[in-house]
Amino acid sequence: MDPVIATYPDFPWLTLLLVLPLVGSLLCWMHRHQPEDCRWYALVVTLAVFILSVWMFAATPQSGQRWFLYEDVAWIERFGIRYTLGLDGLSLLMVVLTAFLQVIAVLISWPVKKHAPLFFVILMVMETGVLGVFLALDLVLFYIFWEVMLIPMFLLIGIWGYKRRVYASIKFFLYTLAGSLLMLIGIIALYWLHGQQTGVYTFALTALQQTRLSDSESFWLYGAFLIAFIIKVPLVPFHTWLPDAHTEAPTAGSLDLAGLLLKTGAYAMLRFGFSLFPETAQKSLPLLATLALIGIFHAAWVAYLQKDAKRLIAYSSVSHLGLVIVGFAAWNVTALEGSILLMVAHGVTTGALFVLIAMLEARTTTRNLDELGGLWHCAPALSAFLLFFSLSSLGLPGLGNFAGEILILFGTFKSHPLWAVLAICGVVFSAAYTLRMVRRTIWGPQGKLAVCHDLDVREYLVLVPMAIVLLWIGLYPETFLAPLHETAASILNDTEAARLAGGGR
Amino acid sequence: MSLHELIALMPVLILALGSTVILMLGAWYPRWRILLGAGIAVALAAALWAGVSEPPVDEIAALYSAGPYARFFTVAWSLLAALVLLLSLRYGEERRFDGGVYCSLVLFAGAGMSLLSAASSLVGIFLGLEAYTLVLYILIAFDRESPSGAEAGLKYLVLGAIATGFMAFGIGLVYVGAGTFHLPEAFSAALVDGHLRAYALLGWVMLLVAIGFKISLVPFHLWTPDVYQGAPAPVGSLLATGSKGAVAAALVTLCLGMEPYIADIASLLWLLAAVTMLVGTVQALVQSNLKRMLAYSSVVHMGYLLIGVLAVGAEGGGAVVFYVVTYSFATLGSFAVIVSFSHAGGEPQDYGDIQGLGYRYAFRSAVLSVFLISLAGLPPTAGFIGKFGIFAAAIRADMLGLALIGILASLVSVYYYLRVIIIMYMANVEPNHALHPGCRPEYAVLFVCIAAVFFAGVLPGPLLDLIGTIVK
Amino acid sequence: MIVPISHILMVAAAMFLMGLGCVLARRNLIMILIGVEIMLNAVGLVLVGGSALWHRVDGQIFVIFLMAMTAAEVGISLAMVVYLRRRKGTIDADAFDGMKG
Amino acid sequence: MATILFYMLSAVALLATLLCVTRRNPVHAVIYLVHAFFALALIFYILGAPLVAAWEVIIYAGAIMVLFMFIIMMLELAPSEDPGGAGWIRWIPVLLLSGTLLGATFAIIAFDPGGADGLPSFYASPRTFGYALFREYALAVEVVSFQLLFAAVGAFYVGRAGKPGGEGER
């Protein structure tokens, strides 16, 4: 379909993807005395990244290889660290999602006045970090990107957040760092074990997959990795950083947090956690499913009580991500693809909800559900969008989330009917809290209101694409599933093969 | 002493003789800037010589090594002296420092550190250590206008003198046990049944007291915040980086020599490292003064270093050296930011002084944040690679427990580093009073440090390879 | 000469620790410095003992260096004492506690 | 004979040190310390280090202690330096601590298998000493000399009265 990428597969396209935002942030920083220009730079750069990613999306799935694009350069040879990037269907979807949401983030942050240049610089640095996480295939490289995401997010929450922003940002940072430091230990330990066995000291994912581990080694190492991912996803009981971070973050921050950062946890679990320790991972699936199921209900119930709309949506994220993890735990193609699809859809849905809450807050000066109400009266379009995205969030068929959820449920039911039954019961609660939010915001008697105007052009520009994407996913998910089929199958097969190889010793 | 040895000694000689010349020059021609320029030139010349010329001998007078390890540190400390002098340019001028004395003292401190790092004998260690310690006594109290300077000088002096006593006692005991001062024979000759004999062990204990004082291991660390706080910031930077780095280098030499039987003292070092990391972290947590925070943070960092020292058999030596470099650049940079903000009236140290700094002094705040992030050990800065190396060595040496304590400490430590960033960027208040806009030499130092921090963080390969070749 | 080396070390250790005790107990800066002198002298005894034990002069030479160092240190220390006394009017070590925490 | 002398001298040295440590008046303390140094110098002599013994007397007793005395006189220190006399209470923890430390040190020293070795007689003649000092350790001598130089500079800088730096400094 596309000649350029296919013709020059050796061009470092992926590096280009990573470097573009950095260049953008540099440009921004250099022009920091013209904040107006900055956001244009940011918009252009994020759009460029988005176009490039869509280009890849259109061009690469035809290649039929395990990795559509692959780059591998020696980096820190002394430690055997390589600069290895790879793009397969899974990363492709995540990259496109990232690029898309980042454009939205820039658009939604258009009115930011406070230290605007810094804001956009941070936004773009974060984009590099997130993209890097989705592309890295060397454990240390991955870890570096994993941590690089944190600081921009920390600043985003801490500088542009709301009242308890400092608490929230620190909590976010320390919580996630706690997990990732453990993972670092795990990475290094795996590295030595592999080196001792083979004499090759490397952090390459593909090589480390071959490491033979005793049960206890594998248990502890996998545990170290898993903690990091679980915190990031997050699963109950490691989730309490999320509501605080979401509530206090500025809109773009919430958008990125929900849309991207949480996904990195689930992504990494799939890419690294399961494939490095296939046997232990298999054993851990019931545990993961249990946590995830508890999370689905726990988060939904807690969400039901929230007064702050953002907090409510934050908890809904926890609940939805629980379903994603249930899909992982079911460990078959259908559930896996469903989980990945749900990750994308959830990113857009939840992101859009945060965006809408921000728009709503701009008009009402509050997010307190007790004070809101009757918004339809003066902002019908905004309310309609809120309703639309809420419906997607509660899993109305035909919209994005449903496609993922139902695949997860079908897949899960086949292997673990009970999990699926429990998971589907969560649907009622997700409807309960979502409708509660809708009821308190757009319906009911007129609540607090500062200015009464409906969406403007920029806001339409933000919301309409997101709505289209959700409808697309909901009605014709094949577009997004097609690149996944091969990848999901190979993830399962690779892991299975590794498990069998490990079992043969 | 042969001519070859003298040639091998040349960089130190350049520093020492240069410092005497500048001392005398200062008496007759007391132009601050010119003297400082001359000092920088001398330091750079020494660094250049050490870096370029291949020494004709391996060891000088059985006291100091002339190997690549020694050369590496000679270059490092000479450059450090140059940077510190550059950093002092405006600082000292505003405080009317005596140019000749100051400059020569800093240069001689550089020489002493180089000697200490190069030492291959206990005598060499003693002399090198004393050489720059003596100089630091004066430098800490160099600002005679500042009351806290005098206090800091006193504290460092008294404790330093006591530490000297311990050092000498330890060396004496080791000597009694082995009959030689030369390394590594001083330990290998003191073996009984493959273990260190009691005299040598006692000697180690005494040595560790002294070393613990110098690199601020708990419980010998209490002076650190006070002295950092009271000392002039450029001197503080020297104190926090070179003074500790040189001792760490010597410690690596000591331990590298006794690699086969380091198990004899491993449990002690383990305990010291653990206690140091934990106590330092917790104490840093409640500081509200930038320099004191940096002091406690340096305590914690020395704890990490000790992990590397313990794992000396598992490439820990290289990790320690790399860590020293990364830590030094970040710390030097942090002090440089303080220097650049300070004016004749004083230094901004208190968190109240740096509130909301981030937007008014964008570059320096950003740079300080990067240094702190590097100290916290987060990528993509040098600190991460440093910490990575240390933990990698620790895990390879099967010290998972210590690695976990280190992880815990660095997790908590992130809190106090971030706190500074929070205060700079997330407080909605303007700084209490106007801070100095800084001058070019200070910016130059900042640029050097930031470049180093990023370079060693993103492309650490060359430096790691270099260090790998010098530490065997 | 038939003194066991351990006895020499014990004497030295006793002296060293007396010095340390002096440093610990006294607040007068002069006395603290005197305590340090005692400690360093004890070290001298150790070194001379070691020198005699191994029949090598290194130990004695080290004592010379030690003395020189001590002299240098005492010079600076006493100058500092004078300076502090001039600044603050006291040589009570604990009077200098402006920085803490 | 020498053995007995050693123990006697040790006893004298330790006693003098103890007295020195416990004196209130720094002048007295210095005097006792000089005693201790003399005893120590004799021990050095017995142990075969005549040159060190000589320097002990010359440098320590002669120069350093005089310097101390000089400073004490110069600062006109009153005999009672501890405010309120403080009494012996303050010494108790110090005594306990020092005693424990001493016990531990002794125990460790006693642990060494070579501890009972008698010292064979050894005598380092000034010639041997000098050769070693200026051949093997010539570099060390240089380093020490530099240190002394900077100590002098430092002492001068710190100790000098008036404002630091001259008018012509800039």
Place this chain on the structure above:
Amino acid sequence: MNETLLFLIPLLPLVCGALNAIFGMRAPRLFAETLAVFGVGASTLVTLLLWSYADGEGSRAVLYTWLSSGELEVPVAILFDRLSAPMTLMVTGVSTLIHLYAVGYMAGEKDYARFFSLLNLFVFAMLIIVLADNLLLTFLGWEGVGFCSYGLIGYWYGKGENADAGRKAFLVTRVGDVFFGIAMLWLFALTGTLSISAINAQAVQLAPAVVTGLTLLLLLGASGKSAQLPLMTWLADAMAGPTPVSALIHAATMVTAGVYLLCRMFPLVSLSPVGMMAIAAVGALTAFYAATCALAQREIKRVLAYSTMSQVGYMFLAVGAGSVAGAMFHLLTHAFFKALLFMAAGCVIHLCHEENDIFRMGGVARRAPFVFSMFVAGAICLAGVPMTGGFYSKDAILLAVFAQPGLSFQGLWLLASATALLTAIYTFRLLYLVFAGEPRGDAGHAPGGLMRWPLLPLALLGLGGGILNMPELVGGNAWLQSYLGPLAGVAPQVSHAAEWSLWGGATALVVVGWLVARRWYAERAVPREGFVAGFLLQGWQADRLVAALILRPFRAACRFCCYGIDLTVIDGLLDGSVDACKRLGKGLRLVSTGRLSTYIGAFAWGLLALLGWCLWRLVSL
């Protein structure tokens, strides 16, 4: 022409609804109204044009593959066969009339675009339920109607209760949806397909216990949507919506979706005797329950709502008794007359100045004879007056139940007959209270033409609906029964005598009911007080029961999770450890006194520790 054209039937309302949603408020009002009516009207026409596709086995059309992953392959497929075709025609036809009526009814509303767009979307979703040949697609429609119902019930969102009623409807039906969903998952796991026809074909191979389980799950799913026990509480509250909505969604179409689903899955469902019994029992019990409740209601629409519930109960009973044809027959006639009743009730409410309470109406007959006659037409159908459509369809059901062997079915038959009596009573009660006597409240405005004329076709359809399945007893040809063919389920085999006696009995019940109502309400227009009346008025206190059994524990669980776990335990642990660190730091601060003596002391203590270690080391060697 090809089968794909069948997609026009659902897509026309969808497109019109979407257009209305996007442009409705920007375009002139007439545009929105025309678009809405056009959407359903065109859909009706298309249905009629493509009617022949339903012949034989029916036609199946696939648009594209919706989801495919692993073994899962979900096409967007519709099945236009003899079961779905009449249903489609009913849905589109009744919808068209109701849309026309709605144009008149909503004439004063400003926010019309939302209304018409949702109404069109509803029709789309309903048609998807009807036409889908794929359970997942059915599910799409299933949830879609739920959402539209939610939006329309809460149309007048300004009053919180309305919005709450919508939410309640959505949530309660969603509980049912969960069971439907589970059944769907299970079916896929068992058969590897989601196609309804394929599943029905494979149903015989399934284990009986499994089929029973599936049937019960489907029953629960259907109960949610059709407001059957135990998920019936939402329907009465749903009357908060505009009357056309009640007519369309809560009388004619959506509430019958459950019945339709069971009919669709009849080949599967019928394999489980237990399941069939359960369906019948649920139907009969709901019919009785709702009829009793209807006796005591005070609001005209609530009476109708309960009566709907009751009538849908009959349909369930029919399915349970194995008579798909009976169920569909009653479904169709009920759709006509109940839509008619609601629309007429809407007119009455307009006439009585937006008054809902029947005890404050009265005398409407004289003021609006047309509306009265229409309402009476509907009412006699509902009451089951002989020769009306309702009579035939209801009695077909009673007959089917009667024909079933077994004591339990006899019991259900009795219950159903009693319900018939109750139905007659509350229907005539309504007639007397609303239309007879003197006006008791303010007079409102007369409904316009658009509100009146759509009633007429419905009245005719309702009264003459019997023709659809006229029993052979009176010379009919049982058209529906034969049209449905194999889909019709079992035809009841009863003797003519029994059939006649049943009719006689039914007629007697209607008469008795009329007499009772006349005696109680012809003169007296005071609501009954007392425990029983209150109990029935509150729908047997079902709401309170739900609140006590489910909502209160749910809230308690929420509070426990939020305050008990998240804020207290987890955050408490985290913040507590941070505090502990800081407190420790403050404690250690006391050590750094700034005094030299302390620092030297630390040296000594440190030395002691090191010496202690040294001793330990030597001893342990």
